Amino acid sequence: MAHEVLNGPGSSPDECERPASFQxxxxxxxxxxxxxxxxxxxxxxxxxxxxxxxxxxxxxxxxxxxxxxxxxxxxxxxxxxxxxxxxxxxxxxxxxxxxxxxPAETLDFDTTDLPTAVEAAMSEAAVCFSNGCYTAAAIMIRKTLEQVCHDQQITGGTLKTRIEALREKVILPPDLMAGLDALRLLGNDAAHIESQTFSQVGRTEVQVSFDVVKEILKGVYQYSALIASLNNLKKGQP
Ligand SMILES: [Zn+2]
Structure with missing residues (x-):
């Protein structure tokens, strides 16, 4: 049976925590x-x-x-x-x-058309995850959301109110919109001693959250470029 890489993204969100130690x-x-x-x-x-x-x-x-x-x-x-x-x-x-x-292989995500600050926060979340630092990864996922709001000129108030404003501005499937607030709460739990919303902030919670953010980034930054490319292909057609 093949062994799993002890640091890195792994192959599923359900793997147990894996220590990277060699004597x-x-x-x-x-x-x-x-x-x-x-x-x-x-x-x-x-x-x-x-x-x-x-x-x-x-x-x-x-x-x-x-x-x-x-x-x-x-x-x-x-x-x-x-x-x-x-x-x-x-x-x-x-x-x-x-x-x-x-360095460790990291969780993959599409960087197309991402603002520098959004890509940097997401990359840091991926690096934290690959090295087993799940609390830090959850905080960086929350920071990624904050950077998205900032880039969309949504400032002031709490992150909760900024996410509400983002919902008005960006078209995403309703379930993903609900996921936005869950990501904020995961970041909250990661930053405080007692979790209020999630039973824990571990590997599974962070990997699922990372996947949700990937979809949100597609909706905010990448779908429009894809549609524009498609429309460009149509030009000149009868
Ligand atoms: Zn290379």
Whole structure:
């Protein structure tokens, strides 16, 4: 069975919290470095991360719990990016599944037409999530909402009243509109000692919230550009 990467976005919102901790057992020498497929934490392309040399070698190590791992460095082949990535992977499995990367792969979202401050807040939420900092991620999700309101020239009052104003200004499905206020309350719970609304602010709550924000960002910034592109294609047609 493939192991899950201990830091990173994971494959489902229901995974339990995953500690990222490795203790050295035995140094076993060297092992062949191979290409690793993952989404680049920097340029977000899903690509083949290449070893530094061909053929390259990684450190071969046995952890204290008996797991045999490889430790190495890869780089993004996208020349405009060239991100260096430290990788830890399981040597016992034929697919050499990743256990840990630095920097971590993050939750993905579409950055098309996002204002800089909105993209920055959302990116920070994604980085916090990948590193298991769910409270911080929830606060950054709330900050993303605040940045959206600010960008839409909705200022003053509380975030609750600003969200009400955003509802008047932006066309979104009613269920997503209701979700906006839930995101505000999640951020509230994350920032205070006792949760008032959610039973906890954990991995599941934050991943679902992140997905809701992605839809809201599409509605505010991305659908109109998509429709404009479609309309442009129609020009010149009989
Ligand atoms: Zn890259």
């Amino acid at each position: 050295l057992g035995n140094k076993e020498g060297w092992d062949t470095a191979h290409v690793i497929r993952m989404r680049c934490p920097e340029c977000r392309l899903t690509t083949r991360m290449e070893p530094m040399d061909h053929p390259g070698q990684d450190y071969a190590v046995e952890l204290r719990d008996g797991t045999k791992v490889g430790l190495g460095v890869r780089h993004c082949p996208n020349e405009a990016c060239a991100q260096l990535i430290f990788v830890t992977y399981n040597r016992q499995e034929s697919e050499h599944s990743l256990l840990f990367t630095a």
